[in-house]
Amino acid sequence: MASPTSSPVAVNSPTPYQAPAEKPSAPPVNILASPIARTYSYVHPIVLLTLGVFRFEAVVSNPVEELLSDLPWLALLQIEEKKKAAPRSPSGPTVTLRPGKPGLRRKQSAGKHDWAGVWAKLMPAFMSLALTTLLATPVLAALLVLFGAPLTTHNAETLLCGAHMALLSATGLVYTHGVDSAVWKEVWGISRPADAVWGAALGTGLGAWFGAIPIPLDWDRPWQAFPITILAGAYIGSAVGSLISRTPFLYGKRIQFAPEEADEDEKKTN
Structure with a gap:
């Protein structure tokens, strides 16, 4: 009696775990090619430095009052810069295809289109300003305390310093990148x-x-x-950093921390 032969069963070998592909990094932000945008991108740092120079003596004599009164002007400058850098909607009344009937077009209401265009430009700027005020200001104020600012005194000065630094640094990042976690990790x-x-x-x-260096002297x-x-130092650094980072020598490049040491460690492990 012949014994039954079992057919071979294919066994799937376990596949190695594949990590999900990382989201590609957001590219560097370009200045719009329009003459107004490019001109204002150079005028804006100069205006910031001029504001800091002309209000310096007033800040020395009464820091809290002067920093508080300068906040609206700084916020207005930052919002205006973002509006200048925002993509513009096409000029003239727009036309859309009537659904279901290709080739037939209807004009949108000019008034609605104008209001929609204005709101589309203002809304991102105001949202970035709100997030900067509510989130970035307390974070920077806390960092100032951690780096040596007085904890029990000068609380108003610390908060106003954090607010000015937040407007100088975070408004543009929030406006251009929103709350993208990948960008904020970078x-x-x-x-x-x-x-x-x-x-x-x-x-x-x-x-x-670097501006904190003269304080203990x-x-x-x-x-x-x-x-x-x-x-x-924050005002000077913001203006200088905005200008030199768009030069061909630096634009699009990243800061690398000690690549030679990383290469040596990799060779040792291999």
Whole structure:
């Protein structure tokens, strides 16, 4: 009696786990090609520096009152810059195809189109300003305390310093990138490609860092009081960073931390 033969059963070998593909990094932000946008992109840093220079003595004499009164002007400058950099809607009344009847067109109401265009430009700017005020300001104020700002005194100065730094750095990032988690990971990791927006943000932080150097020195000058030199450095850093980061030498490049050491560690593990 012949014994039954079993047919071979194919066994699927376990496939290695494949991590989901990472979202590609957002490209650097380009300045629009229109003459108005390009001109204002250079005028805006100059206006910021001019504001800081002409209001410096008033800030030294009464920091809280002056910083509070300058906040609306700084917010207006930042919103106006974003509006200038925003893509423009096509001029003239738009036409849309009537659904179901190809080739037949109808004109939209000019009034509705105008209001929609204005709202489309203003809404992102105001939303970025609101998120900057509600989120970035307390975060930067807390970072100032962690880096040595007084905790039990000068609370108003710390909060106003954080508000000015937030407007200088975070407004443009929120406006151009929204709340994209991948972009903000690059921001906190200091790995964004260089552009005018990222350059202004990074320059604000570096300028504030170097601006804190004169505070502990024994010069006995009124302008050494917290947070005057920190804000002066933040304004200068924001303007300089916005200008130099768009140059061909830096545009689109990223900061790399000690690549030689990383290569040596990789060779040792291999």
